[in-house]
Amino acid sequence: MFVEMSNVTFGYGSGAARHEVLRNADLAVAENEFVAVLGFSGSGKSTLMALLAGLLVPDAGEVRFQGQVQPPPGPARGLFFQNYSLLPWLTVFGNIELALRQVEPDLSRAERAERVHHFIDLVNLNNAEWKRPHEMSGGMRQRLALARTLALNPQLLLLDEPLSALDALTRAVLQDELLRIWDQDKRTVIMVTNDIDEAILLADRIVTLTPGPGAAIAGSFPVDLERPRDRETLNFQPEFKTLRNRITHFLLNLNAAKRDEDGDELGPPPEVIPAFAVEYGNVSQPVAAS
Template structure:
């Protein structure tokens, strides 16, 4: 897919080292180079311990690299910012606030220059976007896991970030809910294009949703082993039609073979 910019997000020579309890340095990421276009959907796939979440935290500004640089639109990433929003697997909702109020809180905090009426309209728009109108006045403990994740996604999208970061956003959901939410998120992204980086262990999910798939080598000292271009039509065909495509099977099998080889190594 053609993007408006090839250096929207620029990750260059990133190394991340942690010190273990014995005072020894542990290199988690060892020389990461990656660019992401401003409307590109990129998935990061690899075994546990390969530094996927660490890389996402670096992009989010939650941590700083030991070496190398990360820039967004040419500006160094040094701390969290509203232009980069994360969606976590663990929902992260405030239990004493309703669905509407969880979203409204983020909108009020970030979009302070807009009028109160405009902020309320944005909240209601995003409640509709994720089909939560009937649950808008319920509390987190009154809704399902899939609904909670919808709230998290709506909250992230409502503040109009330039880059959406998702750390296994569907990992805690049952298979049917997971598939439905994948389709909803992809539909929203098709309508409101933005850069997305998603971590997943699910190869089918990565192929279905992404423009490119980043395959990570095993940690420690994890690197980008390979990047797959997902040359499938957008909007995506039905899953049935997708499974009939030779390209889909080639991409899926290539990624699965990589994971199997790296697991044995």
């Protein structure tokens, strides 16, 4: 397998203060596969990504990347940080250039500028080239973070909620963009998202995280919809609807099971908010009600 997680347990603190985030999580992703990870908030999605990127080392179990056991982090596993982690003293150009300089150190100044502009074009930040992160909107920052991650030309793209802060319109554009980039230049992608529609649109396979603490990977839903996928027609395909229902029910059951286990009346609110709630009123009803 290209990326593999076996029996990974990870937690913060020790003794009585220990908060276990992941317990015996298993995940295997094949080369050039696009996997979406769905989970409730606080279920350890970002921790999972940090483990995959090598920024964190598991307490038990191991993470393998291209056969290596827990290699140190590097540009080969490009991580899109959920809070962007843009360098505030650098401009849009500077942030992308810093990444490019690392992966392609031999480029001349002009060539590098050209490559930087390519990525700026890709995420539509042309007018903001010399702006610094604090001068931009949340959506612009998110696009910049995506451009920087893509500039690393990673073999494994780890996207931690890359489109969550965007408005619906920009989000759709960037989803198409992601799809196009992936179709054009196949690579392995693991993406954390809270949007089932987005997951189905983009992924080859969807896995879900059980509610934390001590979350594990549960359920794996292959998405067999034909590529290239078109968001306009996708909504009307029966396979899409069935898959969507199955995943929603699965997630709700997971949450209910967790609540029974904890004896907790409310439980964590599900983060799964269908983007087209009106169309699937019958399915979204219980979600909206709870």
